[in-house]
Amino acid sequence: MKKSDRFRKIFSQGVMDIFEIWVDQETGVNYLYHASGYAGGLTVMLGRDGKPVITPVQQEE
Structure with a gap:
């Protein structure tokens, strides 16, 4: 995974x-x-x- 791909915006308002x-x-x-x-x-x-919200992510092979 490239460093620029680590974070993905899923909502914007x-x-x-x-x-x-x-x-x-x-x-x-x-x-x-x-x-x-x-x-x-x-x-x-x-x-x-009180725990972080976690979204399942797909692991690249």
């Missing part, structure tokens, strides 16, 4: 106030990215149990 969900293709962990104006931040998405 907004133009000036942006919300995106990114999935790590190696671990399946979901991240929420939010940007507004000149500020932005990235955080792990957590489920009700």
Whole structure:
């Protein structure tokens, strides 16, 4: 896997106030990215149990 292929954007909403969900293709962990104006931040998405949200990923052979 190339380094540029590690993260995949699966959701995007907004133009000036942006919300995106990114999935790590190696671990399946979901991240929420939010940007507004000149500020932005990235955080792990957590489920009700406090554990990271995991999306099953297909392993390349």
